[in-house]
Amino acid sequence: MNWFKISLQLNKFPINRAQKLLRAIQNIPETEYQSYLEAQRKSIVNYHLANNSNYKNFFGSLSFLSWEEVPVMQKSDLQHPLKERLSDSFNKNNTYVGKTSGSSGHPFIFAKDRLCHALAWAEFIDRYQWVDIDLNKSLQARFYGIPLDFFGNVQERFKDRMSLRRRFNIFDLSEQKMEIFLKRFKRSHFDYINGYTSAILLFAKYLNRKEIVLKTICPSLKICIVTSEKLFENDKKCIEKSFGVPVINEYGASEAGLIAFENPEGEWVVNSEGLYIEILDDEDKVLPYGEEGRVVITSLYNKAHPMIRYDIGDIGSLSGKSSFKKPILQTLTGRTNDVAVLANGKVVPGLTFYYVTKSIIEDTGSIKEFVIFQTELDRFKIEYVSEQPFTSVQIQKILGAIEIFVGKNLKVDFEQKSFLKRNKSGKLQQFTSLV
Missing domain, CATH: 3.40.50.12780 (ANL, N-terminal domain)
Incomplete structure (x- = not known):
């Protein structure tokens, strides 16, 4: 049939x-x-x-x-x-x-x-x-x-x-x-x-x-x-x-x-x-x-x-x-809305931030998922699901890469979570600007 x-x-x-x-x-x-x-x-x-x-x-x-x-x-x-x-x-x-x-x-x-x-x-x-x-x-x-x-x-x-x-x-x-x-x-x-x-x-x-x-x-x-x-x-x-x-x-x-x-x-x-x-x-x-x-x-x-x-x-x-x-x-x-606008006026595609962070995070081998939020002009937040929290060495690697590829003097907060919130349809928004 x-x-x-x-x-x-x-x-x-x-x-x-x-x-x-x-x-x-x-x-x-x-x-x-x-x-x-x-x-x-x-x-x-x-x-x-x-x-x-x-x-x-x-x-x-x-x-x-x-x-x-x-x-x-x-x-x-x-x-x-x-x-x-x-x-x-x-x-x-x-x-x-x-x-x-x-x-x-x-x-x-x-x-x-x-x-x-x-x-x-x-x-x-x-x-x-x-x-x-x-x-x-x-x-x-x-x-x-x-x-x-x-x-x-x-x-x-x-x-x-x-x-x-x-x-x-x-x-x-x-x-x-x-x-x-x-x-x-x-x-x-x-x-x-x-x-x-x-x-x-x-x-x-x-x-x-x-x-x-x-x-x-x-x-x-x-x-x-x-x-x-x-x-x-x-x-x-x-x-x-x-x-x-x-x-x-x-x-x-x-x-x-x-x-x-x-x-x-x-x-x-x-x-x-x-x-x-x-x-x-x-x-x-x-x-x-x-x-x-x-x-x-x-x-x-x-x-x-x-x-x-x-x-x-x-x-x-x-x-x-x-x-x-x-x-x-x-x-x-x-x-088109996936862009980060920094305090100095620089516009950075959110995907750039994601690429940089992704390549380093995956080196840990235990990270399941993560998303990135821009919370202020000079501040970002990375929420991630992982077996273990990031070590200070891993955090410094991420901050160093962000300084090179995204911008200097940026603050980044990290939050380990048990799961990441998806939208009503089930999609996971990888990068979101809240500014």
Whole structure:
């Protein structure tokens, strides 16, 4: 039985129609693909100008003249009641309604028309086939959070059952819970693991300490797909060693769907069928391939709710090998709000601080997880989960590296914790500025 497709159809999402549309788009020759994108961009803008009064007011012009004049949407532009943002003839009952995780600090409710939502799933089905995963047949070990309220919890578990997913609750990642995880793998025939990078990495480190390779106790396991949080190269190697299977990078967002997926050649291929991706500078100008800037996304088929030139809040770049039909994500280095502003005015990407600290902390061998907060212009706090507290020598190494790579005269507080707090969806925010 094709349980996954059946579950979509039961919820009135036209997956067969969406898959037919996806195949038609994929059959467009490379030489004609730029024209397809330009026509679809213009079509979705004109649709919302004609059918969405809120977008028309936001657009601020009578008609579409050129793509460069289309205004860029910020998350703050979408933080008012959904009913005010829906296009004519759409409502909460005939659309898919979701909520962003708020990891960027700007959560909001969004909507997709049913074909757009089905197309997003058709794209996932297509990409997963690249790595020999069939969403209608393959059993998933799902490392995600789950709603804690009764109705939300039951609803999510029903969706998991219909979608061949078995959830591993990541709100409790203690040693005792890891042991329970391990027993589940011993008795189940999982085909793949999917979930948040930090939780999967923590499980991999647990297996490494136990000197267990996961595939030896779960031979059916084929691959691990990580999403939502940055995957560092050393962490990828750690997971692959502990699991005994390849690790694939997925980049997506609830409001946009699948943004990019790593193919077997190691290329992070951008979804060019249902989305149009741009890399913009601070003045909303398109940057050349290879240059880092803001990731801006247009949903080409969402008629219920405009997601047009939408600044998703991430920083990245496209490879020079990109084409209109096959854009390749070269880097995804963090979020636009992940920056530390120092007292002298220096702006340091939070990821820089994280890289420096991470490389030294991992030398201890006993650190499980850590997060960094900027609490004042000249003060940072590192919270960490470890078997033993940092020694004075380890602290001095970290402070020395921070002085070299981040800045001088900075104060750093260290706090050992039994666990780290995740957001409501289960994500672990690696760096947060509280200034």
